[in-house]
Amino acid sequence: MVWLRRCTHYLFIVVVAVNSTLLTINAGDYIFYTDWAWTSFVVFSISQTLMLTVGACYYLTFTGVPGTATYYALIMTVYTWIAKGAWFALGYPYDFIVTPVWLPSAMLLDLAYWATKKNKHSLILFGGVLVGMSLPLFNMVNLITVADPLETAFKYPRPTLPPYMTPIEPQVGKFYNSPVALGAGAGAVLACTFAALGCKLTTWTYRWMA
Numbered sequence: 001m002v003w004l005r006r007c008t009h010y011l012f013i014v015v016v017a018v019n020s021t022l023l024t025i026n027a028g029d030y031i032f033y034t035d036w037a038w039t040s041f042v043v044f045s046i047s048q049t050l051m052l053t054v055g056a057c058y059y060l061t062f063t064g065v066p067g068t069a070t071y072y073a074l075i076m077t078v079y080t081w082i083a084k085g086a087w088f089a090l091g092y093p094y095d096f097i098v099t100p101v102w103l104p105s106a107m108l109l110d111l112a113y114w115a116t117k118k119n120k121h122s123l124i125l126f127g128g129v130l131v132g133m134s135l136p137l138f139n140m141v142n143l144i145t146v147a148d149p150l151e152t153a154f155k156y157p158r159p160t161l162p163p164y165m166t167p168i169e170p171q172v173g174k175f176y177n178s179p180v181a182l183g184a185g186a187g188a189v190l191a192c193t194f195a196a197l198g199c200k201l202t203t204w205t206y207r208w209m210a
Helices: 002-027 030-036 038-063 068-089 096-115 120-145 149-155 179-208
Strands: none
Touching (some): 002 038, 038 068, 038 120, 038 179, 068 096, 096 120
């Protein structure tokens, strides 16, 4: 049943990576950003943190080789480049610089696994916290480097709405002051849970396919 276990493993990697790609496309979408601004940044930073954590931890514990988390982030990056290339061809403005944001966070995950001699509990606790706290920070750095979303919204008006409904200014959330701090705090807590889920998926895969 080794072949069935391997097929299940690769299918899971593809599914998680594709979903992560869709989340990235939405996070870099000028429509979302113009409408929701910091709220959108926090929500999509957390969602990408969780998708990266669960997939990378599964891949890492399945292979047992430090470095595969970074390889998984590279898979997500390539998928996103392909998807964004297709969307860009359709007329949507996307910046390719956004996608490598996962790589440094995945490297921290690999480092936590390697430095603790492949200890899963340390991976869950230390790795989850490191990814959760780092990804929103890297995401903000990337956001600063891309084209101004409000200017882009006027340059590329929504094809499904009349011109007079094009947003004039971003609707910034008023219930917090630091989107990076909020995303990092929530991400650090939730990423530990998803890191544990990723490790548990390895056990389930072996159990189901035995």
